[in-house]
Structure formats: C-alpha cells, structure tokens
Amino acid sequence: xxxxxxxxxxxxxxxxxxxxxxxxxxxxxxxxxxxxxxxxxxxxxxxxxxxxxxxxxxxxxxxxxxxxxxxxxxxxxxxxxxxxxxxxxxxxxxxxxxxxxxxxxxxxxxxxxxxxxxxxxxxxxxxxxxxxxxxxxxxxxxxxxxxxxxxxxxxxxxxxxxxxxxxxxxxxxxxxxxxxxxxxxxxxxxxxxxxxxxxxxxxxxxxxxxxxxxxxxxxxxxxxxxxxxxxxxxxxxxxxxxxxxxxxxxxxxxxxxxxxxxxxxxxxxxxxxxxxxxxxxxxxxxxxxxxxxxxxxxxxxxxxxxxxxxxxxxxxxxxxxxxxxxxxxxxxxxxxxxxxxxxxxxx
Ligand SMILES: [Cu+2]
Numbered sequence: 001x002x003x004x005x006x007x008x009x010x011x012x013x014x015x016x017x018x019x020x021x022x023x024x025x026x027x028x029x030x031x032x033x034x035x036x037x038x039x040x041x042x043x044x045x046x047x048x049x050x051x052x053x054x055x056x057x058x059x060x061x062x063x064x065x066x067x068x069x070x071x072x073x074x075x076x077x078x079x080x081x082x083x084x085x086x087x088x089x090x091x092x093x094x095x096x097x098x099x100x101x102x103x104x105x106x107x108x109x110x111x112x113x114x115x116x117x118x119x120x121x122x123x124x125x126x127x128x129x130x131x132x133x134x135x136x137x138x139x140x141x142x143x144x145x146x147x148x149x150x151x152x153x154x155x156x157x158x159x160x161x162x163x164x165x166x167x168x169x170x171x172x173x174x175x176x177x178x179x180x181x182x183x184x185x186x187x188x189x190x191x192x193x194x195x196x197x198x199x200x201x202x203x204x205x206x207x208x209x210x211x212x213x214x215x216x217x218x219x220x221x222x223x224x225x226x227x228x229x230x231x232x233x234x235x236x237x238x239x240x241x242x243x244x245x246x247x248x249x250x251x252x253x254x255x256x257x258x259x260x261x262x263x264x265x266x267x268x269x270x271x272x273x274x275x276x277x278x279x280x281x282x283x284x285x286x287x288x289x290x291x292x293x294x295x296x297x298x299x300x301x302x303x304x305x306x307x308x309x310x311x312x313x314x315x316x317x318x319x320x321x322x323x324x325x326x327x328x329x330x331x332x333x334x335x336x337x338x339x340x341x342x343x344x345x346x347x
Pocket of ligand 1 (some may be wrong): 099
C-alpha cells in the first residue's frame, strides 16, 4: 500500500512537472516562435536570445529602407520607421550586424514641432523577433504606446509631442539593453514653438550623437563588460549635411566645418546604453546650454556638459579663430575609444 501511494505521488509529480514545462514553453514562446529553431523556444533568457538572433540573422543584411516623414496638417506628422538588421561599419575593419531603425545606427533623425500629433508607423522586417518604440518625447502609458511589433507586422502609434527638447527614442523590447546596445536608438528633436532665445545668434548647427558598441551581440559583455568602441555620429538637419552611423573614424576623416567667428549650435544626445558623456569642445566655452534641449533649461558658460545615457543638451559656442577644434567625450578613455570628432574652422 505504501509503495502504491509513493508511486501515485511520483506519477502525479511527473505530470505536474510536465504541465509546468508545457506552460512555461508556451508562455515563453514570444519572439522565438518566428523561427523553427526549437531549441530557442524553451527560454527567452538574454543569452538564448543572443544565440537565437545570431542564428536567424546570420545571413541577413537588409538594405536600409528610407525613413518617411510626411506632414499631414499643420499639427500632424506621419513618420514611418522600419526595424531591420543591417551591417554597420563601427570601426575601420569592424562590421557589426546591427539591429536598427531603417538600417542606420543611430536611427534616422526625426524632427517635429512642439504640439504635433505624431502618427508613428513601425514596420518590423526582422524575421526573428519583435521590436518596439520607446519614445522619450511623449508622455503616456508604456503598456499602451510602447508595445511590441511582431515580425512582418506594422503597427501605428499615435501620441502628441507637447514638450520641446531633444529626446532619445529606442527599441523597448526586452531585454532592452540588448536591443539598444545592438543599435536600436536615435534622436528626435521637438522644435520649440517660440524657438530658442539665442536662435538669431546661431550661424550653423549640427547634430552629434554618442553611443557604445560592445562585443557583437554579447549580452554578458553589454551587462558586465566595457564597451569596445564609444562613438560619435552626425545626422543631417538639412539636405546636403553629412549623415553617418556611430563609428570611430568618419567624423575625424571628414570633419564638420565652420567659419571663424561663427556661433555654432550642436544638438547632442547620448544613447548609452550604459555610460554618461562629458561633452566638451576643445578651445571653446559653451556660452549657452539648454539642458535636454528645453528652452527654459537655459544655462550660461559651461566648459563641459554631463549628459547621461538617455539624455541630451543643446550647446552653443563661438569659434573665434581658424583651426581644428576637437569635439569629444572628456571622459578621456571613452574619447580614446572613438568618441571624438573634428570641427575644422576656416577663415
Ligand atoms: Cu528591438
């Protein structure tokens, strides 16, 4: 009798275990169900996600889809973004299979006006996993506005940009660190209705974005390691401006330009994912700084601006004489890792 009871408990226990395994495998399918790789369907730990992505993305290098921004009315703009996997050159001789918006990392520069209603359509061309849009420029429930878009799907999110400034946007799909470190981030400028008080003084303006690259799709390195490259990029504010990916060399080989006496404005944002930036331009003093790019956060005369991961600033300075000015993260190890650009000032 005792033996029978013990066997019954053993059978019930095994049934329970099987049920738990079945439930957990169903509950965890999520992103993994887009492929036939059965091994990855049992778990969505970041390391498993990483190896899953490496498998599914191995032969993938999707041609960048141009971003579309269309003004529908005076206060309404339709933005179409695409999540895709595209190889990015992050250092001379180093390609990175980046998870991107529109084949750029950082993603395309978005510019809207304070008060605009944004219709943001996100198409997910990644065959292997969901992606999403965490838009720092808006206020709303993440569970409503920042939801996952499955492979092959397009979802349109609607929200209003009521607060002027320079904001980060990024993929918010878990694990967020992995999606951001792999390249899914960018800048959106919400132009202030009344402009900045110093608009009239500015002769030219540029965008600089900072981000870090870790060992390719290595979640443990993203979590506990040090970035291999800390990089700058620029994005075009008007046609003809340079538009680059985050790499260690382009903005040194092809410096930004200005004329002696120019008042220069830089819209700067730090994508992280992990490190702060001590933003500085050698040979200048930031006469006017707008923390977060908000006109009311106006500060005067700073040598260096601390910009956290997920933060930004607008800085303005005068280049008094011709020469080469270095723009850098004054945390100098990060500058040596690549976070440096040149501004060449002519007569
Ligand atoms: Cu993503």
